[in-house]
Amino acid sequence: MKMFSVSHKTVFVVDHCPYMAESSRQQVECDVLTKSRAQGVIPLAPVSKSLWTCAVECSMEYCRILYDIYPKDKLVNYIVSDSEFHILNSWRQEDQSTHELMSALAAVGPPNPREDPECCSILHGLVAAVESLCKITELQHERRTSLMDMAERVANRGRIICLTNAKSDTHVRMLEDCIQETILEQNKLAAGSDRLMAIQQCELVLVHIYPQGEDTLVSDRPKKEISPLLTSEVHSVRAGRHLATKLNILVQQHFDLASTTITNIPMKEEQHANTSANYDVELLHHRDAHLEFFKSGDLHMAGTSTRENGLKETVTLKWCTPRTNSIELHYCTGAYRISPTDVNSRPSSCLTNFLLNGRSVLLEQPRKSGSKVISHMLSSHGGEIFLHVLNSNRSTLEDPPSISEGCGGRVTDYRITDFGEFMRENRLTPVSESSHDPSGKLPAERAKAQLERHTRYWPMIISQTTIFNMQAVVPLANLIVKETLTEEDVLTCQKTVYNLVDMERKNDPLPISTVGSRGKEKRQEVSGTWTPSADDAVLLFLTFRLKGLLDKEEQEAEVIKDSPDSPEPLNKKPRLSTEEVQPPERAKGPVSLLSMWTNRITVANSRKHQEFVGRASSVNNKFELYQHLKDENGMDVHENGKASR
Incomplete structure (x- = not known):
């Protein structure tokens, strides 16, 4: 229908x-030639x-x-x-x-x-x-x-x-x-x-x-x-x-039409053949000619302006000096018939006659800065004028791009393997609509919900993520996208968090990927304190989400801490003490996630080394060298290194 x-x-x-x-x-007004009217002639x-x-x-x-x-x-x-x-x-x-x-x-x-x-x-x-x-x-x-x-x-x-x-x-x-x-x-x-x-x-x-x-x-x-x-x-x-x-x-x-105004069209004046002026011509066409603007969000960059008391919008494109004819081949993604808004005006008539004579006009997006972007072309075919949409990203006549090359340039560190696994986990299979879960959701709705959960945070390239490059985080990443967690899943999450804490205390290196200037992927291992990043913030947030499940064990950890004589149980995993990670609800006043993370890093660094012994036993900021030599040999050592009795 x-x-x-x-x-x-x-x-x-x-x-x-x-x-x-x-x-x-x-x-x-019918009588507009008031200056050339002879004297005594009554105006119309x-x-x-x-x-x-x-x-x-x-x-x-x-x-x-x-x-x-x-x-x-x-x-x-x-x-x-x-x-x-x-x-x-x-x-x-x-x-x-x-x-x-x-x-x-x-x-x-x-x-x-x-x-x-x-x-x-x-x-x-x-x-x-x-x-x-x-x-x-x-x-x-x-x-x-x-x-x-x-x-x-x-x-x-x-x-x-x-x-x-x-x-x-x-x-x-x-x-x-x-x-x-x-x-x-x-x-x-x-x-x-x-x-x-x-x-x-x-x-x-x-x-x-x-x-x-x-x-x-x-x-x-x-x-x-x-x-x-x-x-x-x-x-x-x-x-x-x-x-x-x-x-x-x-x-x-x-x-379903749209408006495009061609600006800066050079035309010779009728009364002064040696001079020229720039005119504008408004054209109507199917709105799909602006589809690329809508997809990329560059409609405002194309010069959209509102006219007629806000009831009508037009996209402004700038005239380029025609350096092409109909025999040249341009890579177009669409061609749409046009109709001038004011068909009887002189600028519209000049433009249509120019195009019907076999000429083509390239149109560019007016930009305040950056390189010129030619997005459309006007040309006639069989006595009809079409607005052609040019592919400004890549020519369709070239070789097809490889999977490692995107619209932003050559990228070589896409998570191709992870994306393949992602597709396998979200495959769709035929199923009857009557087979739905107790919640009442149809299979299509459940599939959309699962896809939304799996893509809430999913970096596209390796250099944009840290936790997805770590083997220790794989169990946690697989569990947080589930609708519900079993007791075994909760234990796995706890184990993963504890392993990450152990890695930090042991100064295990992070797998951080950087991309070279020529697009070739390089890897470097950074040891020492973990550098806070967006991924680490997400990981810290996941830790807070597990707080409710760890409340009971956290109280046990506080008892062990307050009793120095109490031995640590065997095979006991290190606990996340309240001193290291302060939950949001226990903080005094509004505290941001970055501040909590910075405080945790400061406390952790202060525990990783002892104070220099010489700085603690110095006198007047001076420390005597070879202080045990006199006691052992009975000699007095002077500053010039010679001993005397």
Whole structure:
């Protein structure tokens, strides 16, 4: 039921009643050449478009953008409503063009202000729109024929965009109820017909148009579910440029489009051929052209800016001096059709003509610092202009990278063996959904939970970790990812912690890996006191987690410490005394983990050597050499080394 989305069918219903002939009250200047006008010539008065003209122009711009980016699989059916409905085109592919729609609209003409308004209604067009959605398109017919016995799996969804001048919110609710009743009636007719399809989902987008300077009588409302078959949203918009902006935003939302602004385009001035200026051109395209920005999080580095009162975002890319032509091969990861936002402007016309002549333009991300990154390219194929996404990391024409080479450069110390073991421990096998544990989790949920536990802390390369390079920590690393621990597991954890404490007291070296300047892995053994790192902090934290299990043994250790005459039991593991590791709840005031670790290191270092004997028995910071020689031989040794009796 997901073969056709709501955007496959779009029905425009434009109100053609007498009130749509009212002026939009947005003035358009016709006489702009005021400096070259001869004396005595009266300037032309400004004019204003009607609500009907504004609705037709904006809906045609919606269709133009749609046909530019989706020339085949997105269809539009245009209906005009007055005393009856007028269907201007069909779902057939040959009727899908702005030329066909404009010719049909010219035949309809503007609304007649002298027509009886009681005989006119937008309901005629809305009922015809529902009936049109039940008709089968060529693509739906091909899919139903190919599936044969499973034709019911082909979904029938659609969207109705109604441009009208509603009377009130009550009037809007009445229109929604009428559409809901019509859908139910048409679905009953489609159930017994091979030429019709029942509607599974319909979206109503009602745009209320009113003149500038007046208060709106209809409230905006976000998308609301009227029934399982119908959702509705209401937009109250002033006629003129505000309506054009709203339809531009809607076409981006309905068809998953995004905006890119090409900046610093050099163009020669019309009046001064020897001079040039830089212009900007905004293009619309599928949002997947920015997919790499979203994945890498570099969308802010690409110059994202918000426009139109925060309702619209555009990504800014900088024009590069064209040094390429269509015969050069570039490694692209995607190509998407584009449509200029302002198709009639001079910068847009110059850019499209430049590209249609066979030239290609490279686009770079504007950056304040660092090297230039060329991420996109504009080029035409078969008379259509495409925005190409270039792979800025590695060319797909080169040899495939080895497993030891990543996007950040050549890395040779990946934990490849550990990752293989990680994959073996998290393999998925087929299992029925009915076989779940007592907690009620499905097998897929349990697998996701296990994967989340195993990857909470998992360094990718050897040089980023210390504890995962130590054989003594392997049992602890395998146990902490379990959901529950048995008594034997708890004893194993205790044994592992005690072994680590013994290693520190014995000054056992740590396996620390460093990477050379040329990427070759080098190993060095560092002996002495352990250097605190992120891994050691994690290990210390795990020690604190075992505190609750060691409380009883800790009390026993304190008794042994307070009784110097009490012998140490045989085969007794060294204890973690409260003096060495102070738990957080026993500390005075807030103490950070780093402070606790530093204090522990200081105490441990003070116990590893005795004070120098000479420093303890010196007089006036001077120590007499050969002090036992006089007592043994009866000689007095002077400073010059000669003995005297």
